[in-house]
Amino acid sequence: MRIVERILNGDKRAVARLISMIEDRNRGALKPLSELHARTGNAHIIGITGPPGSGKSTLVDRLVKSYRRQEKTVGIIAVDPTSPFTGGAILGDRIRMGDLSTDQGVFIRSMGTRGHLGGLARTTGEVAKVLDAFGMDKVIIETVGAGQSEVEIASHAQTTVIVEMPGLGDEVQTIKAGIMEIGDIFVVNKADRDGAENTELEFKAMLDLDPEKKEWEPPVLKVIATQTEGIEELREKIEDHLTFLKSSGRLERINAERTKTEFMEILKTNLTNYILERSIDKGKFDELVRQIITRQIDPYSAADELTEAFEIRAGTSNSDDKD
Numbered sequence: 001m002r003i004v005e006r007i008l009n010g011d012k013r014a015v016a017r018l019i020s021m022i023e024d025r026n027r028g029a030l031k032p033l034s035e036l037h038a039r040t041g042n043a044h045i046i047g048i049t050g051p052p053g054s055g056k057s058t059l060v061d062r063l064v065k066s067y068r069r070q071e072k073t074v075g076i077i078a079v080d081p082t083s084p085f086t087g088g089a090i091l092g093d094r095i096r097m098g099d100l101s102t103d104q105g106v107f108i109r110s111m112g113t114r115g116h117l118g119g120l121a122r123t124t125g126e127v128a129k130v131l132d133a134f135g136m137d138k139v140i141i142e143t144v145g146a147g148q149s150e151v152e153i154a155s156h157a158q159t160t161v162i163v164e165m166p167g168l169g170d171e172v173q174t175i176k177a178g179i180m181e182i183g184d185i186f187v188v189n190k191a192d193r194d195g196a197e198n199t200e201l202e203f204k205a206m207l208d209l210d211p212e213k214k215e216w217e218p219p220v221l222k223v224i225a226t227q228t229e230g231i232e233e234l235r236e237k238i239e240d241h242l243t244f245l246k247s248s249g250r251l252e253r254i255n256a257e258r259t260k261t262e263f264m265e266i267l268k269t270n271l272t273n274y275i276l277e278r279s280i281d282k283g284k285f286d287e288l289v290r291q292i293i294t295r296q297i298d299p300y301s302a303a304d305e306l307t308e309a310f311e312i313r314a315g316t317s318n319s320d321d322k323d
């Protein structure tokens with residue numbers, strides 16, 4: 001049977017196989033992905049992000065169990081961009097969701113970067129699509145940290161949960177610039193530890209300063225993931241957020257925006273491949289690189305020189321200065 005049919009028949013191994021192809025940037029994944037497109041658009045994509053060791057995986061485990069009690073199916077993608085050299089096994093150890101993997105209504109996948117951080121955001125988006133098409137009601141993306149790549153990965157989510165823990169001190173200030181604005185729900189996990197109230201207050205104070213968040217006031221929740229405390233409240237808040245997204249029209253806007261971005265990315269890849277494969281003289285390219293390094297030419301003019309035939313220009317021949 002073809003891979004797409006197998007996936008639509010509920011075959012987890014076919015899902016795993018297609019995901020591996022996506023990770024390997026195997027072009028054979030494109031056809032199944034294009035065939036699955038019509039089946040996507042139903043899953044609620046939830047991003048869970050926060051510093052290493054804040055308890056994201058423990059929390060996801062409990063949250064998934066809570067969703068399962070509601071008879072929702074859940075796909076989990078654990079992305080670890082901070083350790084490009086760790087293999088699947090180590091990553092697997094960090095997931096702490098062993099008993100979930102035997103549940104037919106749950107699909108878990110961990111993804112390392114395999115050396116190309118830049119493509120990880122796109123890969124994650126495609127994997128989320130596969131799980132969406134597979135029929136998962138919820139797709140949870142767990143990412144570590146607060147860097148640009150994590151923010152990009154989190155940008156696939158419709159609801160983003162930021163997980164912090166007490167005692168990080170300046171950490172809260174540091175994440176402020178990075179991910180404060182992408183958080184829809186804030187969790188102070190490990191609330192059994194000293195300082196949970198302080199962390200909670202700090203978050204609330206920072207949220208007060210944000211005038212953008214009027215329509216939806218991001219809640220700050222105290223959770224003890226290891227004791228399954230606060231998990232039901234978290235699930236309810238996530239569902240409230242989905243309801244808000246739908247009723248406010250925001251879900252539609254987010255989806256339209258992402259469709260545009262994704263389409264543009266695919267278009268760019270096609271165009272770049274076309275030009276690089278057929279029309280750019282490799283010798284000329286290498287020669288220009290050498291000239292850019294020796295400052296005989298600048299990269300903008302060099303690019304214009306190569307793309308002149310297509311009338312595509314970065315703008316170096318255009319002397320109008322609009323600013």
Ligand SMILES: Nc1nc2c(ncn2[C@@H]2O[C@H](COP(=O)(O)OP(=O)(O)OP(=O)(O)O)[C@@H](O)[C@H]2O)c(=O)[nH]1
Nearest residue numbers: 051052053054055056057058094144190224225226
């Ligand atoms: N005291 C306490 N410990 C917790 C709690 N939640 C998780 N932990 C512990 O914190 C440690 C890290 O938990 P993980 O769930 O692996 O954290 P993570 O954020 O997924 O970690 P990375 O994926 O490595 O970034 C584990 O030893 C957990 O048992 C909690 O609510 N209270």
Ligand SMILES: [Mg+2]
Nearest residue numbers: 056057094095
């Ligand atoms: Mg983890």
